[in-house]
Structures are given as structure tokens and as C-alpha cells.
Amino acid sequence: MAYENVTLDPTANVYFDGRCVSHTFFLADGTRKSAGVILPSELTFGTAAPEVMELHSGACRxxxxxxxxxxxxxxxxxxxxxxxxxxxxxxxxxxxxxxHYG
Amino acid sequence: MAYENVTLDPTANVYFDGRCVSHTFFLADGTRKSAGVILPSELTFGTAAPEVMELHSGACRxxxxxxxxxxxxxxxxxxxxxxxxxxxxxxxxxxxxxxHYG
Structure with a gap:
């Protein structure tokens, strides 16, 4: 499922020495989201706003x-x-x- | 500089075991581009179409x-x-x- 009519920030977000990389994008109504990848690893992520993680591929626990x-x-x-x-x-x-944030 | 009114494929492209990660996106006229990151490494990339690489951050040779x-x-x-x-x-x-391809 592609995201249409979005605004993409081309500068990547790099976390944990590259084990997680994402790009921030905004829907037409300004809603912020990020699309990313987490490579094989064991990581702990903190949240500020509530988050819904929608997985498009891969396998994890x-x-x-x-x-x-x-x-x-x-x-x-x-x-x-x-x-x-x-x-x-x-x-x-x-x-x-x-x-998805919030 | 953000890219407005694009269609984003949320499934990441992962190359060289994650040392390069990108997301494909399409302009409103259907032109394909990718936004990515290359982590500290020495890599060789092949091209099919001619490419213009527009750098947004970092340092390389x-x-x-x-x-x-x-x-x-x-x-x-x-x-x-x-x-x-x-x-x-x-x-x-x-x-x-x-x-930028082509």
C-alpha cells in the first residue's frame, strides 16, 4: 500500500548506528508519519506520543x-x-x- | 528541501546488509526517485539508467x-x-x- 500525496523529508533519520533508518513524511493534512526499516538486531525504542507500528515486511518479536x-x-x-x-x-x-503517531 | 505531493512506497530497499537503505517515491507525474542513506562504508553501486545523486547530508568520496x-x-x-x-x-x-534516474 503506497502513501499518496505526501510530503517527504529526504534527509534520513539514522538510529542505533544505522540499525534503524527512517524517513519522515507528512500526509496532506499535515499528519506526521515515518517509514523505516529495522535491521536484524535487539533494540529498545522510547515513545513520546503513542505509536502504532504498521509492519510491511520482515519478522520480529x-x-x-x-x-x-x-x-x-x-x-x-x-x-x-x-x-x-x-x-x-x-x-x-x-x-x-x-x-503512526498520536 | 522537502518533496511535496509524492507517492511513497513504505517498504524499504535494503542493500549491502543495511549499509544502504532507501525508500522509493514517485512525483505527481510518475517520475521515480529514491531517498536513502549510505552509512560509513566503502561500496560499489552499479547503474542501469544514468543517475544524479543529490546529497542532503554527510561526507564522502x-x-x-x-x-x-x-x-x-x-x-x-x-x-x-x-x-x-x-x-x-x-x-x-x-x-x-x-x-534521480534517467
Missing amino acids: VRLAGADVWTSYAGGDTFSVPGDSSFEIAVAEAVSYVC | VRLAGADVWTSYAGGDTFSVPGDSSFEIAVAEAVSYVC
Whole structure:
């Protein structure tokens, strides 16, 4: 599913020495999103606003802050993360995602 | 400089085990481009169509196929590569780019 009529910031966002790279884009109504990839690794991401991670490819396990269990996700799945929180992600196969904020 | 009114493919393109990551996008007239990042590394890219690499950040040296000399580039610079050719790139500081094809 492509995102039409968006404004793309061509300067990449590089996190964790390149294990996560994303591009910020804005919908026509100004809503900010990011499209990115997380390479095979185990990382912890913090959140400010709540986030919905929409996965487009790959395979990973995710554990939300305070949770005991890890949940597996693949391309086509989504998961939600509360704001002012964090999640651990263990990526087995590079994950392409779109992050929806708020 | 942001790219307005584009269509973004959210599935990332991952090259050289993640040392280069890009997203393909299309202008309103259907012209294909990609926005990406090359992490600190020394890589060789092949070209099919001619390419113009527009750098948005970072620092690198580039040697076109058949050339003896390396040329230094930084954010704000562009360089052109003939089609059906290749270029070597030595990235000192992660380079954000937009690739224009044709």
C-alpha cells in the first residue's frame, strides 16, 4: 500500500548506528508519519506520543514496557505502544514499517 | 528541501546488509526517485539508467568507473553517474541522498 500525496523529508533519520533508518513524511493534512526499516538486531525504542507500528515486511518479536511476554509479528501486522513508554524489539528478518503517531 | 505531493512506497530497499537503505517515491507525474542513506562504508553501486545523486547530508568520496581520481562531496552537492556503469563511494559520515534516474 503506497502513501499518496505526501510530503517527504529526504534527509534520513539514522538510529542505533544505522540499525534503524527512517524517513519522515507528512500526509496532506499535515499528519506526521515515518517509514523505516529495522535491521536484524535487539533494540529498545522510547515513545513520546503513542505509536502504532504498521509492519510491511520482515519478522520480529516485541515486548512492551512492563510486559512479561514477547509477541511475534510479521509483515501485515500492527502493534500499538503507549505514549511516554518504550518497547523492546528483536528483529529476526529486516522489518519495514510505517510509524503512526498520536 | 522537502518533496511535496509524492507517492511513497513504505517498504524499504535494503542493500549491502543495511549499509544502504532507501525508500522509493514517485512525483505527481510518475517520475521515480529514491531517498536513502549510505552509512560509513566503502561500496560499489552499479547503474542501469544514468543517475544524479543529490546529497542532503554527510561526507564522502566518489570514484566513477574508469576514473583515476576520487572526488569529495558533502551535503548540498550533487554528482552524476552514466547509465550502465558504476561508482565507488567511500562514506566518512552517513550520507543522505535523493537519487534521480534517467
